[in-house]
Amino acid sequence: MTAEAKEARRGRILPFTISWRSVPWWAVILAIVGIFVGWSVLTSQAYLDALSFIVDGVKLTLQVTIISYLIGLVVGLIFGLMRVSDNPIFYAFSTLYVEVMRGVPLLVIILYMGFVVTPRLRQATGGQIDLQGLPAAILAIAICYGAYMAEVYRGGIESIEHGQMEAARSLGMNYMQAMRHVVLPQAIRRILPPLGNNLISMLKDSSLISVIALNDLLQTGRLYVSRTYRAFEGYNSVALLYLTMTLFLSLVVRIVERKAAIE
Amino acid sequence: MNSEPIITIENVYKSFGHVKAVVDVSMEVYPGEVVVIIGPSGGGKSTLLRCINKLETIDRGRIVVDGYSISETKNINKVRAEIGMVFQLFNLFPHLTALENITLAQRVVRKRGEKEAKRVAHEQLEKVGIGEKWDSYPSQLSGGQQQRVAIARALAMDPKIMLFDEPTSALDPEMIKGVLDVMLDLAEEGMTMVVVSHEMGFVRAAADRVALLDEGSVVEVTTPEKLFAAPEQDRTKQFLSQILH
Numbered sequence: 001m002t003a004e005a006k007e008a009r010r011g012r013i014l015p016f017t018i019s020w021r022s023v024p025w026w027a028v029i030l031a032i033v034g035i036f037v038g039w040s041v042l043t044s045q046a047y048l049d050a051l052s053f054i055v056d057g058v059k060l061t062l063q064v065t066i067i068s069y070l071i072g073l074v075v076g077l078i079f080g081l082m083r084v085s086d087n088p089i090f091y092a093f094s095t096l097y098v099e100v101m102r103g104v105p106l107l108v109i110i111l112y113m114g115f116v117v118t119p120r121l122r123q124a125t126g127g128q129i130d131l132q133g134l135p136a137a138i139l140a141i142a143i144c145y146g147a148y149m150a151e152v153y154r155g156g157i158e159s160i161e162h163g164q165m166e167a168a169r170s171l172g173m174n175y176m177q178a179m180r181h182v183v184l185p186q187a188i189r190r191i192l193p194p195l196g197n198n199l200i201s202m203l204k205d206s207s208l209i210s211v212i213a214l215n216d217l218l219q220t221g222r223l224y225v226s227r228t229y230r231a232f233e234g235y236n237s238v239a240l241l242y243l244t245m246t247l248f249l250s251l252v253v254r255i256v257e258r259k260a261a262i263e
Numbered sequence: 264m265n266s267e268p269i270i271t272i273e274n275v276y277k278s279f280g281h282v283k284a285v286v287d288v289s290m291e292v293y294p295g296e297v298v299v300i301i302g303p304s305g306g307g308k309s310t311l312l313r314c315i316n317k318l319e320t321i322d323r324g325r326i327v328v329d330g331y332s333i334s335e336t337k338n339i340n341k342v343r344a345e346i347g348m349v350f351q352l353f354n355l356f357p358h359l360t361a362l363e364n365i366t367l368a369q370r371v372v373r374k375r376g377e378k379e380a381k382r383v384a385h386e387q388l389e390k391v392g393i394g395e396k397w398d399s400y401p402s403q404l405s406g407g408q409q410q411r412v413a414i415a416r417a418l419a420m421d422p423k424i425m426l427f428d429e430p431t432s433a434l435d436p437e438m439i440k441g442v443l444d445v446m447l448d449l450a451e452e453g454m455t456m457v458v459v460s461h462e463m464g465f466v467r468a469a470a471d472r473v474a475l476l477d478e479g480s481v482v483e484v485t486t487p488e489k490l491f492a493a494p495e496q497d498r499t500k501q502f503l504s505q506i507l508h
Contacts, residue, residue: 166318167354167413171368171420172344181367185358 030247037240050224050233051241057220058241064138064216065203071142072202073195076149081179083154094150101147106140107208113140114212137209145202152194156187189260196253200246207242217241269294269424269455270315275324277310277479284310285321286479292424295453299466302476303502308459309351309428311476315457316346316426329423344372347417351429353409355401361388361412362397365419373420380419387415391445407438414445425449427458461506467491475499 041047082094101109118131131139160183168178210219221238225231268291277285285307292298300308313319315326317333326333331342356364365384369375375383388394391411393404401409410430417425427446431439443465450456450469458465466473466487473490475482475498483496494500 161354163350163352163354164356167348167350167356168368169340170316170318170343170346170348171416172340172372173368174340177371181371182356186356189358 041240046230046233047237049228050230050237053224054217054221054234054237054241057215057217058245060134060215061203061206061217062245064134064141064206064209064214065199068138068141068145068206069199069202071138072145072149072198075142075146076153079146079150080153080157083150084157098147098150101144102151104144106144106205107211109144110137110140110208111211113137133212133214137206137212137214141202141206141209145198149195149198152191152198153187155194156191157183159190160186192257192260193253196250196257199253200249203245203249204242266294268292269329270457271325271327272311272315273325273327275311275314275326276322277307277314277319278322283479285314287324288476288479288481290474290481290484292455292457294423294455296471297450297454297456297458297469299458299460299470299473300476301459301461301466301473301502301506302482306476307479308476310479312426312428312457312459315424316343316348318348340372344368344420345423347414347420347422347425349410349413349417349425349427349430351433353401353406353413353433355409355413355416357401360398360400361393361404361415364401364412365416368416369419383419384415387419388412390418390448391415392441405438406434407441410434410438410442411445414442414449418449424455424457427456427460429459429461431460431462463491463507475502477502 041051079094079097082090083098085091085094104112113131113136118136122130122132157179164182164186165178168182169175173181206216207218209216210222213219215223218238221234224237225234228234270290270292272288272290275285275288276283288307288311290298300311302308310319314321315328315333317339321334328342329345333339333342336342355361356367359367362381362384365387366377366380369380369383370377373380385394385397388397391414393408393411396404396408396412401412404412414430430446431442434442439462443462446456446458446465447469456469458470460466470487472484473487474484475496477498482498483494485494485499489495490499490503494503
């Protein structure tokens with residue numbers, strides 16, 4: 001490719017700048033609140049204590065969110081492809097999975113994974129496979145969100161005009177080649193917004209793993225409150241940390257969406 | 264024409280639910296021949312064309328292309344690679360540039376290297392007259408240019424047969440000629456073509472035979488000269504009087 005063509009290609013992607021007009025009103029309000037909160041936190045020993053204790057939980061929350069998101073993306077893709085498959089067995093199996101996982105609350109799946117599947121699996125394999133703790137939590141969230149993501153993938157694939165698949169097949173590509181090179185690249189661009197929202201929901205829903213005694217952000221906050229009886233500072237700090245992370249993520253999601261939308 | 268037919272269609276039936284799209288059609292196409300299928304909309308023209316490369320599966324009958332029975336062959340993809348198809352709405356891949364549209368199937372299906380695929384793609388784009396547009400995305404091209412990229416994409420696979428499904432009916436009037444010129448060149452080079460189209464100029468200039476399809480059946484197969492001078496069937500006359508104002 002010539003340098004000129006490269007330039008033209010680069011030109012299609014918006015430069016990363018934020019003009020004042022594109023800043024939404026809620027961001028302004030949040031910024032003002034943020035400054036107040038930041039000021040009161042920095043000048044108050046009680047908040048500094050709470051935050052420095054609770055911030056340890058952020059690491060586990062992020063770890064669980066990111067790993068289960070990556071697994072969920074793959075699980076969702078596989079089941080999404082099965083959902084649009086002509087093969088009746090694939091279709092029936094994936095539909096069953098999606099309906100069951102979406103019909104059971106995530107909290108129940110986490111408890112089930114932690115207190116039913118994990119001990120049974122450990123017993124059955126003589127301790128060979130032990131999901132105790134983190135693995136159980138990650139798997140529970142990943143398989144639950146995998147079902148939601150499968151439906152997102154399915155919607156994306158079905159939104160691509162049938163002519164695309166026909167054109168690819170008429171050139172001699174097999175089904176999977178046409179899917180991989182023609183349909184999926186277009187579908188994924190369209191589903192980036194819902195996939196991004198899934199990441200943000202997952203971050204928030206990861207707080208549910210505190211029920212199987214993992215020291216994530218929420219659990220650490222509860223620990224702080226039970227030690228110091230400072231519920232106000234404790235839960236305020238927890239909420240503030242979640243909010244900071246979700247706001248940061250939604251900013252990232254927006255940037256990615258914008259870049260992908262340029263065609 | 265004394266060689267074997269390259270496409271043989273024998274007593275083919277195709278229905279969609281209760282709608283009979285193709286009813287007992289038999290037809291042969293010989294190598295190098297240009298056959299144009301005309302007829303009223305809903306007459307089964309496109310369906311018949313799509314049966315040839317198995318975009319539609321036939322209910323009954325037999326279609327043999329280049330020695331392969333379309334409904335029985337184990338490797339339909341191999342046969343499809345020999346049959347280029349051009350669609351009414353172009354169906355270019357919008358996420359790829361013109362060049363990438365043309366190289367994709369060459370690399371994936373024909374297993375050509377990137378360099379070779381690009382060379383062929385540039386060559387085909389030159390041939391259809393838009394060599395300078397290789398780095399444009401489909402959305403940056405006019406309808407006529409898009410259709411020419413689509414033709415180049417099919418030709419890059421070195422097909423033995425080209426199928427055209429109303430290639431000009433979605434184009435603005437001033438775009439039609441460019442596409443028809445490309446098709447005329449192809450016909451002159453001796454490409455075997457089956458074309459669904461109402462472009463009577465193309466029929467006159469390039470068609471070896473014309474088939475009129477109505478309600479799924481072949482009404483008449485004739486030469487362009489006879490078609491315009493003295494069609495045999497009343498149905499053909501009636502159809503012609505409606506499209507030739």
